[in-house]
Amino acid sequence: MRRKLVVGNWKMHGSRAANAELLAGITQARPFDCDVAVCVPYPYLADTAVSLATSDLRWGAQDCSAHEQGAYTGEVSVGMLAEFGCRYVIVGHSERRGYHAESDQLVADKAKAALARGVTPIVCVGETLAQREAGETDAVVKRQLSAVIHTLGHCVGEMIVAYEPVWAIGTGRTATPEQAQAVHALLRAQLQAATPKAESMVLLYGGSVKPDNAASLFGQKDIDGGLIGGAALKAADFVAICRAAK
Numbered sequence: 001m002r003r004k005l006v007v008g009n010w011k012m013h014g015s016r017a018a019n020a021e022l023l024a025g026i027t028q029a030r031p032f033d034c035d036v037a038v039c040v041p042y043p044y045l046a047d048t049a050v051s052l053a054t055s056d057l058r059w060g061a062q063d064c065s066a067h068e069q070g071a072y073t074g075e076v077s078v079g080m081l082a083e084f085g086c087r088y089v090i091v092g093h094s095e096r097r098g099y100h101a102e103s104d105q106l107v108a109d110k111a112k113a114a115l116a117r118g119v120t121p122i123v124c125v126g127e128t129l130a131q132r133e134a135g136e137t138d139a140v141v142k143r144q145l146s147a148v149i150h151t152l153g154h155c156v157g158e159m160i161v162a163y164e165p166v167w168a169i170g171t172g173r174t175a176t177p178e179q180a181q182a183v184h185a186l187l188r189a190q191l192q193a194a195t196p197k198a199e200s201m202v203l204l205y206g207g208s209v210k211p212d213n214a215a216s217l218f219g220q221k222d223i224d225g226g227l228i229g230g231a232a233l234k235a236a237d238f239v240a241i242c243r244a245a246k
């Protein structure tokens with residue numbers, strides 16, 4: 001039985017005051033029947049580490065460099081994230097793939113860099129609306145996951161995969177539980193061919209998860225929790241989503 005995980009991706013939102021209130025709201029609602037984490041903007045990692053230090057809540061970042069160190073202005077290495085206690089780092093979010101032209105191979109290299117420093121990568125895959133309508137969903141997510149599988153080799157079982165259909169992100173348009181499950185089953189089958197750990201790997205769904213649809217999504221066989229954007233910014237909503245994961 002896989003333990004569920006709910007991760008809040010704050011994206012480029014927040015302020016020190018608002019974050020303190022949000023984290024207090026989540027902390028006070030413990031305990032949860034699932035693992036809970038927040039992935040925050042880099043400047044807020046130190047505050048978050050202090051706020052959550054004595055709780056069982058986890059934290060992480062939203063991206064990392066594929067390089068260990070060097071002349072890469074503006075980039076942040078996994079080693080730096082590890083110094084701030086990050087347990088997770090999101091890589092390959094569609095907003096990074098789209099706005100920053102991140103390739104499948106770069107995403108895979110970032111995931112490898114994360115694992116090398118003991119930080120668990122949450123690797124995002126997902127198709128655009130045009131790709132779904134063209135019947136390309138399976139091929140797209142398979143290609144995206146394949147690059148990571150080949151790059152990680154025997155470590156592949158250590159990552160988390162998040163299926164995030166691009167058309168469902170921030171749009172209020174959620175994949176139905178059946179649509180999401182179908183892709184999750186496909187991803188798990190692909191992982192099964194690559195690692196004996198596939199059955200215990202955590203596969204998250206992301207894309208307009210809200211308190212009222214979380215339970216039906218998380219009730220699907222291969223959906224082990226969620227990567228939550230907008231609804232992670234209000235403690236009451238995020239807590240309600242965490243309660244739906246058990």
Ligand SMILES: O=C[C@H](O)COP(=O)(O)O
Nearest residue numbers: 009169170207208229230
């Ligand atoms: O990482 C989170 C996803 O992009 C989902 O965002 P959303 O819940 O606002 O649709």
